[in-house]
Amino acid sequence: MNEQHIPSRRTVLKTTAGAAGAGIGIAAGAPAAQAAAGSAPGSASAMPPAAAEAAPDTPRRRGSTMAGVPFERRSTVRVGIVGLGNRGNGMIGLFLALPWVRVVAVCDPVREKTERAAAKVVAAGQPAPAVYTNGEDDYENLCARSDLDFVYVATPWDRHFAMAKAAMLNGKHVGVECPIAMRIDELWELVDLSEQTRRHCMQLENCCYGRNEMRVLRMAHAGKFGQLLHGAGAYNHDLRGLMFSPTYYEGPWRRQWHTQLRGDLYPNHGFGPVANYMDVNRGDRVVSISSFGTPALGLAEYRAEHMPPDDPSWKETYIESDRTISMVQTAKGRLIRLEHDVSTPHPYSRINSLGGTKGVFEDYPARIYLEPDHTNDEWADFSSYAAEFDHWLWKEHANPPGGHGGMDYIMIYRLMQCVQRGLVPDFDVYDAATWTAPVPLSHASIKAKGAPQEIPDFTRGEWRKARSGVDSVKPS
Ligand SMILES: NC(=O)c1ccc[n+]([C@@H]2O[C@H](COP(=O)([O-])OP(=O)(O)OC[C@H]3O[C@@H](n4cnc5c(N)ncnc54)[C@H](O)[C@@H]3O)[C@@H](O)[C@H]2O)c1
Incomplete structure (x- = not known):
């Protein structure tokens, strides 16, 4: 994913000097006692914030569901x-x-x-x-x-x-x-x-609106993959240069998460699309996650090669696994593999794969093998399915403006269309919670040597009902 633009140095100075008080980690996750004890992020003694670990799925006061609730219509x-x-x-x-x-x-x-x-x-x-x-x-x-x-x-x-x-x-x-x-x-x-x-x-998971992702989604819903069995998604993106840049982010906030958690810090880009293929929260649900992590070596090695000895990053101790691999199981027994790696050299990949009883799709580069269309044991051209299976949004906006291949625009267009017309949004708070849950749960699982962590049913049972999502019908 292309990350551009030039922020100022304000938070570089502020956060480096005062991370313990100002924000990173302590504000986000660590309990007050830990903050008071001075376990500052980036210090050698920094421990993963305990509160970031799996909290029990406690019964909660509830309003009625937000699944299927439309926006109120707005002309502007x-x-x-x-x-x-x-x-x-x-x-x-x-x-x-x-x-x-x-x-x-x-x-x-x-x-x-x-x-x-x-x-x-x-x-x-x-x-x-x-x-x-x-x-x-x-x-x-x-x-x-x-x-x-x-x-x-x-x-x-x-x-x-x-x-x-x-x-x-x-x-x-x-x-x-x-x-x-x-x-x-x-x-x-x-x-x-x-x-x-x-x-x-x-x-706002823009990758759900990628052209390939939406085509695979429509093909999955049309039964082209047969019964769905497995999928994979990732955020494998070499961010070392950006994370150590003094000007790219507004301070070192992103790098400093690598001093606090061991698991998958950014599961959403890979998880969201595959969850959609499998109708997670709309007929299936994810029930558990087991995660494993490599040693954390990439950032320290990069720092040794590129950063001057007086750089503030030398105060940091990185614990985030260079590569985290998680296995997520669904209620229907399907498997989703998630990967996260932003600290080693790697061409960009979200993996984006889906397999079922009739065949398989893999991205980066896009290729497909489906019976009965293909029987010669060789990958086939995915673009041949564009005419029949491209989502209506991509047919309507063939060359969308903006970054990330146009998926940012497609997402914002569709979301703002739903608000304007008073439609049900394609995704909701239950998807947000589900797609993000691997952040704390992968950390907890790695700490527990890969022990499965329960993923809460944020829908409180609503997941059993089929309902539309990103595979929307074009409004009249
Ligand atoms: N979906 C995508 O493709 C995509 C791509 C890039 C970034 N992101 C996400 O966007 C978010 C921002 O990332 P970024 O790369 O723009 O980081 P950034 O550091 O460039 O920008 C963050 C901005 O937030 C501002 N900010 C900090 N505290 C604030 C406060 N209290 N009130 C208002 N503004 C505040 C900062 O001054 C800064 O301008 C992150 O969650 C990142 O993961 C998503």
């Missing part, structure tokens, strides 16, 4: 954007490309970033947005505005949970970059809050 969809770094700044243009969307407010503690975003809004012919740049908590004021329908969050991971909560508590639907939270109890809280506030809380 008013959006607020929180976090204007690489991702937020890149996504603004996609919201602005939709004539029925207005970007009403933007927020980032880095003033230049809000100014850059506001200029984009004005250049698109919209009124200047309200700007929130007064510190770390100004997003709360954005969320409290009465003229917003939807809040989009693209901030460091430890901020996602609080921001999603603030949006819902202020009556806004919210879409959050991945992962949506870092702990199981936080995932449950988001589920509860979505049900109680009747607001949608969504993981």
Whole structure:
């Protein structure tokens, strides 16, 4: 995945100097006692935050389900954007490309970033947005505005949970970059809050909208793979250069997660599409995960080769497995393999495979073998299925604008279409919690030498009902 753009050095300085207090990890996961004991992320004594481990699937107060609940119709969809770094700044243009969307407010503690975003809004012919740049908590004021329908969050991971909560508590639907939270109890809280506030809380998993992924999804639903058996997804992306860059991210937040957790930090890109193929939360559900991790050597080796001896990263001790491999089992007995590796040399791959009783698809590069179409034991051309099985969104938008091959635009277009027309969203808080659960659970499983960890049924039984998802029907 192409990660571009140039953030400032503000948080590099701030977070490096004050990670223990400011945010990374302690705010995200560690219990107060650990914070008080000074187990700062990046220090040699930094331990994985205990609270990031599997929390029991405790019974919870519940509102009625949010599965199948439509948005209220809006002729103009008013959006607020929180976090204007690489991702937020890149996504603004996609919201602005939709004539029925207005970007009403933007927020980032880095003033230049809000100014850059506001200029984009004005250049698109919209009124200047309200700007929130007064510190770390100004997003709360954005969320409290009465003229917003939807809040989009693209901030460091430890901020996602609080921001999603603030949006819902202020009556806004919210879409959050991945992962949506870092702990199981936080995932449950988001589920509860979505049900109680009747607001949608969504993981914006753009890879579910990739052209190949959507074609495979439609073929799976058409029975081309026979009965589904196994799939795989990954985030294997060499991020070493970006994670050690002093300017790419707004501070070292992403690298510092490698000092805190051992498991799969970013399962969503691989998990979401395969979960969709198997109708997870729509007829099947994922029940357990077993994870295994290699030693953590890649980042330290990269640092030794590339970073000067006085670089702040030398205070960090990396514990995150260079490669995490997880096996997820579904209620119907299917298997999903997840991989995560951002710290060794590797051409980009999300693996993206699906197998059933009639054949198999594998991506990177895309290739397929299905009976009765293929019988010679050789991979065949996947593009030959485009005309029949491409999703209507890809037929309607053959050359979508924006990054990541167009899937970012397709996702935002479809999501904003659902809000405008008052449709049921393609994915909901249950998908968000499910796709993110491997973050804490893979860490817990690795600590327990691969012991299976139960994945909660966030739907509370609703998963048994078939319902539509990303494989949507084109609205009339
Ligand atoms: N789906 C994708 O393809 C994709 C691609 C890249 C990044 N992401 C995700 O997007 C998110 C952001 O990543 P990034 O690469 O843009 O990081 P970044 O460091 O470039 O940007 C994060 C931004 O959040 C801002 N921020 C920090 N604290 C804030 C606060 N309290 N209030 C408002 N803004 C705050 C920072 O100032 C910064 O501008 C992450 O969750 C990342 O995983 C997703």
